[in-house]
Amino acid sequence: MTANPTTASAPAATTLPFVHAAPRPGTPAADYLPGARALVRRQLREHGAVLLRGFEVGGVDGFEGVVRAVSGEPLVYAERSSPRSAIKGQVYTSTDYPPAEEIFLHNENSYQADWPLTLFFYCVRPPDTLGSTPLADTRRLYQAIDPAVREEFATRGWMVVRNFTEGFGVPWQQAFNTEDRAEVERYCARNGVEVEWPGGQTLRTRARREAVRRHPVTGEQVWFNHATFFHVTTLAQEVCAGLRELFEEPELPTNTYYGDGARIPDEVMAHLRACYRAEQRRFDWQLDDVLLVDNMLAAHGREPFSGPRRIAVAMAEPWSVVANP
Ligand SMILES: [Fe+2]
Incomplete structure (x- = not known):
C-alpha cells in the first residue's frame, strides 16, 4: 500500500488549498468530475487540500454526488466530540459551535482507532466576515x-x-x-x-x-x-x-x-x-465552493465569523489502525 516513502527534508511550500477551477464558470460538477477524478485525487495527495471553485454543484444532493464521484460512499459520524446535525443522508452541518468561537486546527477523529482519509466541505451560504476553514500541512x-x-x-x-x-x-x-x-x-x-x-x-x-x-x-x-x-x-x-x-x-x-x-x-x-499557527493558511468561502481535505496531510479548523454561514460536511474513505496495525 505504501508508495514512494519520503521522510527526510521539509516538503516545499505547497499551495494550500490548491485551487482547481472549473474549465468554464458554472460547469456542472456531476459532468466534470468522473473524467477528472484521477487528477483531483493526485492534487489532493500532493497539496493536502483541493478547492473546487466555479462549478455548479447542485445543492446538498449534488454535494453528495461529488463525494461519491471522488471517494465513494460517505461515512456515518461516530464517537462524537462535537455537536453536529445531519442535513441529509451522510451530509452533516459543520460543527454547531457558537460563531464567536474559534475551532483550533485538528485532524478529524485522530483520537479514534479509525478516521476518514478524505473530508469534504461544501459552502451552502458564505459568512459575512471571516469564517474560513483554515488549513495546515501536517508534513x-x-x-x-x-x-x-x-x-x-x-x-x-x-x-x-x-x-x-x-x-x-x-x-x-x-x-x-x-x-x-x-x-x-x-x-x-x-x-x-x-x-x-x-x-x-x-x-x-x-x-x-x-x-x-x-x-x-x-x-x-x-x-x-x-x-x-x-x-x-x-x-x-x-x-x-x-x-x-x-x-x-x-x-x-x-x-x-x-x-x-x-x-x-x-x-x-x-x-x-x-x-500550528505558523503553518495555518486561509481562504474566503464563496458560494458553491467544495473543499476536499486529505485528513492526514492537512489539519483544519474554523475562524470565528458573523452572518449566516452554512458549511456542509461529509467524510469518506475510512482508515483503521485495528485493520492496519
Ligand atoms: Fe473538524
Whole structure:
C-alpha cells in the first residue's frame, strides 16, 4: 500500500488549498468530475487540500454526488466530540459551535482507532466576515516541531482523557449514539479505549494513541493527533481558568497527556500551538465552493465569523489502525 516513502527534508511550500477551477464558470460538477477524478485525487495527495471553485454543484444532493464521484460512499459520524446535525443522508452541518468561537486546527477523529482519509466541505451560504476553514500541512508541521518534542511524543504517544459529566459538552449517549452502557463498553474495547464509570454516573474514557503517523498512500510522516486540540490550555484563557476552578485535573471534561498518562508541560503545548499557527493558511468561502481535505496531510479548523454561514460536511474513505496495525 505504501508508495514512494519520503521522510527526510521539509516538503516545499505547497499551495494550500490548491485551487482547481472549473474549465468554464458554472460547469456542472456531476459532468466534470468522473473524467477528472484521477487528477483531483493526485492534487489532493500532493497539496493536502483541493478547492473546487466555479462549478455548479447542485445543492446538498449534488454535494453528495461529488463525494461519491471522488471517494465513494460517505461515512456515518461516530464517537462524537462535537455537536453536529445531519442535513441529509451522510451530509452533516459543520460543527454547531457558537460563531464567536474559534475551532483550533485538528485532524478529524485522530483520537479514534479509525478516521476518514478524505473530508469534504461544501459552502451552502458564505459568512459575512471571516469564517474560513483554515488549513495546515501536517508534513510541514511535523518538520517545524522541535525534534526533542517530536521524539518525546513519537516514543510515548499521547493520551486523551474524557469525562462525560452532565451539563458539560456532548453527553455520552449522544457521543456513542446509544443509551446502553454495555454497548459503549463493547465499542470501546474494540477501539482501544479504557472505560470507567466514576461514582456510577459519569463516564470516563482513556485512549492512548500514536502522535506521529505515516500516510498510508504517500508514506510521508505526519503530525496526526488531538494532543493540542484537546489540551485544556488550548481553550480560551477564561474558559481554561474556569474549568480548572470547577474540576480537579483528572475530572476535566477533556484533557491530554503523554501516552503513559504523565502531564505535558504547558510550554510544550505553547510550542505546539505556535507551530500550528505558523503553518495555518486561509481562504474566503464563496458560494458553491467544495473543499476536499486529505485528513492526514492537512489539519483544519474554523475562524470565528458573523452572518449566516452554512458549511456542509461529509467524510469518506475510512482508515483503521485495528485493520492496519
Ligand atoms: Fe473538524
